Amino acid sequence: xxxxxxxxxxxxxxxxxxxxxxxxxxxxxxxxxxxxxxxxxxxxxxxxxxxxxxxxxxxxxxxxxxxxxxxxxxxxxxxxxxxxxxxxxxxxxxxxxxxxxxxxxxxxxxxxxxxxxxxxxxxxxxxxxxxxxxxxxxxxxxxxxxxxxxxxxxxxxxxxxxxxxxxxxxxxxxxxxxxxxxxxxxxxxxxxxxxxxxxxxxxxxxxxxxxxxxxxxxxxxxxxxxxxxxxxxxxx
Numbered sequence: 001x002x003x004x005x006x007x008x009x010x011x012x013x014x015x016x017x018x019x020x021x022x023x024x025x026x027x028x029x030x031x032x033x034x035x036x037x038x039x040x041x042x043x044x045x046x047x048x049x050x051x052x053x054x055x056x057x058x059x060x061x062x063x064x065x066x067x068x069x070x071x072x073x074x075x076x077x078x079x080x081x082x083x084x085x086x087x088x089x090x091x092x093x094x095x096x097x098x099x100x101x102x103x104x105x106x107x108x109x110x111x112x113x114x115x116x117x118x119x120x121x122x123x124x125x126x127x128x129x130x131x132x133x134x135x136x137x138x139x140x141x142x143x144x145x146x147x148x149x150x151x152x153x154x155x156x157x158x159x160x161x162x163x164x165x166x167x168x169x170x171x172x173x174x175x176x177x178x179x180x181x182x183x184x185x186x187x188x189x190x191x192x193x194x195x196x197x198x199x200x201x202x203x204x205x206x207x208x209x210x211x212x213x214x215x216x217x218x219x220x221x222x223x224x225x226x227x228x229x230x231x232x233x234x235x236x
Contacts, residue, residue: 091116093123093139101125101137104211106231109135119149121212133228134198136214146205146212150189153203159191167192167202170222177204177233187233202229 092098092114102112105127112127115136123139140146154161154174164173167190174191178184188205195201198216202225205212215228 093117093121097123097139098125100209101139101211104137104209104213104232105135106228106234108133108228108231119152120145121149129228133224134214134216134218135228135232138212140210140212143207143210146207146210150205150212154191157191157193159193164192168226170200170226200225202226204229204233206233 098114101123102125105112108129109127110129112125115124115126117124118138120140121138122141125137127135127137129135140149151161159172159174161174163175164171165175167173167175170192172193174189176186176188177190178187186207188207190202190204192200192202195216199218199220200222201214201216203212203214213229213232215225215232217225217228
């Protein structure tokens with residue numbers, strides 16, 4: 001912007017025409033005043049040229065290539081693995097275990113039926129003979145299981161372990177048993193006593209086959225009861 005002012009006097013020339021006393025090269029002045037007076041040339045300030053605002057070049061962001069959606073291959077689910085099924089034992093034991101007990105009965109024992117399990121037994125049968133004799137067999141998985149039930153049974157019936165070795169003579173008590181030919185080979189335990197309901201009872205365990213047997217007679221004939229037990233233990 002111009003901030004100064006230029007004042008120039010003007011005189012009439014011989015031709016009566018006025019000439020400007022403005023500096024050469026000064027153009028675009030505006031005349032101020034009346035004719036015949038001195039002219040005052042007031043320079044007109046021209047607006048500055050607008051400086052163009054630089055425009056940033058457009059940046060093109062390439063679009064990512066369009067991908068066709070992929071279809072996953074169908075997967076066949078694996079069938080669920082069933083939980084292992086443990087067969088529940090019957091109340092009498094398996095047929096195979098029952099048969100192993102029937103194979104132990106002497107020839108004098110004919111009629112046998114399955115019996116509900118007691119204690120830690122895994123199979124049991126209950127047999128009778130033509131007389132009043134009753135025979136009972138229980139099968140166990142291990143000898144340790146038999147001993148647990150055996151000593152509990154002694155306590156319930158008031159029998160002390162190793163209290164008598166005279167079951168052959170009808171003396172109540174409990175002891176180990178063996179064959180006379182092999183006195184040093186213990187084959188199990190034996191107890192004899194008189195029961196209020198079943199009369200004389202001889203009960204024994206046999207570690208040769210993990211069994212527990214009972215022989216009883218309600219008629220009080222202890223000698224026959226002893227013979228029935230002797231027959232029973234001779235069957236291996």
